[in-house]
Amino acid sequence: MDRRPAALVTGAGRGIGRAIALDLARNGYDIAANDITFEEPGRPAAHQAELDQSVRGFGAGFLAVPGDIADLGGHESLLEAVRKRFGRLDLLVNNAGVAPLERRDILDTDPGSFDRVMNVNARGAFFLTQRAARWMLEQARDGRAQGPAVIFISSISAEVSSPSRAEYCLSKAAASAAARLFADRLAAAGIHVYEVRPGIIQTDMTAGVRDKYDRLISEGLVPQRRWGRPEDVARAVTALARGDFAFSTGLCLEVSGGMNIRRL
Ligand SMILES: NC(=O)c1ccc[n+]([C@@H]2O[C@H](COP(=O)([O-])OP(=O)(O)OC[C@H]3O[C@@H](n4cnc5c(N)ncnc54)[C@H](O)[C@@H]3O)[C@@H](O)[C@H]2O)c1
Numbered sequence: 001m002d003r004r005p006a007a008l009v010t011g012a013g014r015g016i017g018r019a020i021a022l023d024l025a026r027n028g029y030d031i032a033a034n035d036i037t038f039e040e041p042g043r044p045a046a047h048q049a050e051l052d053q054s055v056r057g058f059g060a061g062f063l064a065v066p067g068d069i070a071d072l073g074g075h076e077s078l079l080e081a082v083r084k085r086f087g088r089l090d091l092l093v094n095n096a097g098v099a100p101l102e103r104r105d106i107l108d109t110d111p112g113s114f115d116r117v118m119n120v121n122a123r124g125a126f127f128l129t130q131r132a133a134r135w136m137l138e139q140a141r142d143g144r145a146q147g148p149a150v151i152f153i154s155s156i157s158a159e160v161s162s163p164s165r166a167e168y169c170l171s172k173a174a175a176s177a178a179a180r181l182f183a184d185r186l187a188a189a190g191i192h193v194y195e196v197r198p199g200i201i202q203t204d205m206t207a208g209v210r211d212k213y214d215r216l217i218s219e220g221l222v223p224q225r226r227w228g229r230p231e232d233v234a235r236a237v238t239a240l241a242r243g244d245f246a247f248s249t250g251l252c253l254e255v256s257g258g259m260n261i262r263r264l
Pocket of ligand 1: 010011012013014015016017034035036037067068069070095096097098099120153154155156197198199200201202203204205206
């Protein structure tokens, strides 16, 4: 295999996805970066141009694949662009995700918000994985990729209850189940599927609740007593992707500073 392995990272425009793209580039991957805020190549958005430059700074190839992951009709052309540019797909990271625009008690969950959150976090990731997996199976049959993998970025909300954002919790529980299901289906072909479950990570997504979590974290909600950083999640993804957990497909790796520990 002469070329570097290629990774497609969704939602790579900022936050956790951006950190994942950079860490993978640092560790030898070419990067296809998707984001709904990206523009077509030729007139890139500023944050897209900056990511492009940083990825290339690691000697990696960069391709921007703009698009809305919730739009299933766009998945084929998205993967086709990756095929054209890199000729292979070794890793898909399903990171694109949205929180409810407004937190509301579960008794008042809005159906529109339910659909929006589910369509990106669960349905979009599921069907993109389905399409990518078909390509990975093709590659595996031809011996063209070694140890291909899919990683779902879910959330502790897959298990932790927040009745003020039920649709988010449901979407992440679905993403978690999708990781397990694809892991089972693809294991015999040597395609590994993992779930990475972040805790409270300092990004734009959590900017609106920063003061609240500052307080809760200082009071001990997070045993390690700090916010998670996008790089904490990125390093977990890289470790899984490069095969450090080769006999552990279906693994769920929580990156939450110890929130996985039940405490009294
Ligand atoms: N920040 C946290 O505390 C936290 C905790 C657990 C899980 N997560 C999950 O990690 C992932 C990344 O979160 P983040 O904190 O970096 O969020 P963020 O909002 O800072 O960044 C998300 C990125 O995804 C892009 N995006 C959103 N919808 C998209 C779509 N439909 N198609 C393509 N791109 C889209 C956005 O433009 C943005 O660049 C999400 O799936 C989120 O649910 C975050």
